Amino acid sequence: MSLGARFLEAAGIPTVIVGSARDIVEECGVPRFVFVDFPLGNPCGKPGDIAMQRAITTLALDTLERAFAPRTTVQAPFVWDEVDDGWRERFMHVGDDNRDELAAAGVARRQAQEARRHDRELEREAAR
Amino acid sequence: MTERRRTHRSHVSYIDKSRDYYAAQGYERAYGWATNDDAPFTPLAKPLAESRVGLVTTAYFLPDGFVYRVPGDLPRTPATATADQVGNLDTQYLSWAKDETHTDDLDSFLPLHRLGELADDGRIGSVSERIYCLPTQFSQRQTQKRDAPQVLEWMEEDDVDVALLVPL
Numbered sequence: 001m002s003l004g005a006r007f008l009e010a011a012g013i014p015t016v017i018v019g020s021a022r023d024i025v026e027e028c029g030v031p032r033f034v035f036v037d038f039p040l041g042n043p044c045g046k047p048g049d050i051a052m053q054r055a056i057t058t059l060a061l062d063t064l065e066r067a068f069a070p071r072t073t074v075q076a077p078f079v080w081d082e083v084d085d086g087w088r089e090r091f092m093h094v095g096d097d098n099r100d101e102l103a104a105a106g107v108a109r110r111q112a113q114e115a116r117r118h119d120r121e122l123e124r125e126a127a128r
Numbered sequence: 129m130t131e132r133r134r135t136h137r138s139h140v141s142y143i144d145k146s147r148d149y150y151a152a153q154g155y156e157r158a159y160g161w162a163t164n165d166d167a168p169f170t171p172l173a174k175p176l177a178e179s180r181v182g183l184v185t186t187a188y189f190l191p192d193g194f195v196y197r198v199p200g201d202l203p204r205t206p207a208t209a210t211a212d213q214v215g216n217l218d219t220q221y222l223s224w225a226k227d228e229t230h231t232d233d234l235d236s237f238l239p240l241h242r243l244g245e246l247a248d249d250g251r252i253g254s255v256s257e258r259i260y261c262l263p264t265q266f267s268q269r270q271t272q273k274r275d276a277p278q279v280l281e282w283m284e285e286d287d288v289d290v291a292l293l294v295p296l
Contacts, residue, residue: 001186001293001295002162002295003162004184005291007271008276008279009168009170010170013280016290018239018292023143023144024143025295027161028163028164029165029166030167031170038229039224039228039229040142040296041219041230042229042231043236044236044237044242046229047233050235050242053236053242058251060292061252064290065176070168085138088138091228092146099152103152103153106150106152106153110154112197112198113200115197
């Protein structure tokens with residue numbers, strides 16, 4: 001998406017990204033970015049929280065309007081959970097508790113990819 | 129007010145996290161994320177109150193009868209959606225924090241109704257009738273050479289002045 005923003009901006013359409021993966025967007029480098037420090041999935045505000053969604057969307061418009069240089073990042077002033085910050089660790093967690101499970105999932109995934117490649121080849125042959 | 133302190137940076141690094149996660153699955157070569165020193169910048173040509181906003185999402189439409197086995201099965205072509213079709217946009221195969229939240233509320237990841245209200249209030253001119261689906265690609269070339277140019281073409285057809293992009 002960050003590459004898309006760069007492309008559109010270079011073609012003359014001013015852009016703003018609203019997102020929660022700060023490092024990915026900032027490494028790519030985009031014109032304007034509203035960072036929402038939430039678990040991935042709801043960058044525009046919590047489900048059902050219309051006031052928050054409106055505030056974040058408004059912040060995106062303000063950023064679009066007022067940024068004076070590229071790579072402008074503005075952080076929305078919202079906290080996902082005042083008590084439990086554990087979401088940061090739980091997503092894509094790797095630890096001694098799940099290492100074997102992840103290794104097995106990797107093997108299964110490669111097998112599925114191999115099976116898909118095989119099916120595709122058969123389809124291509126059948127089409128010839 | 130309590131004074132808060134931290135010994136570590138609080139922001140999650142998804143580059144670090146995904147690299148460690150896929151390494152634990154036995155993938156030896158880490159993904160090379162796009163990185164740039166500079167970024168383009170285009171000032172607004174007219175006030176937002178007179179501008180049409182185009183919304184861009186990484187959500188996608190699933191074909192009928194779709195069966196998921198591996199990420200390569202996902203539809204990865206750019207698409208457009210009208211307001212009546214956005215309810216059919218799918219997010220389940222994108223990588224987001226499914227243990228923490230859900231995407232049942234469209235405006236939590238695609239603020240179509242919030243933008244519509246802001247248009248009614250005069251904060252923006254209008255919202256483009258078409259929403260643009262820009263798929264997340266493994267291939268950065270695909271995004272830059274095929275998908276983004278397609279979205280640009282649609283935006284030009286729709287007289288979009290500014291773009292709001294929301295990756296899930």
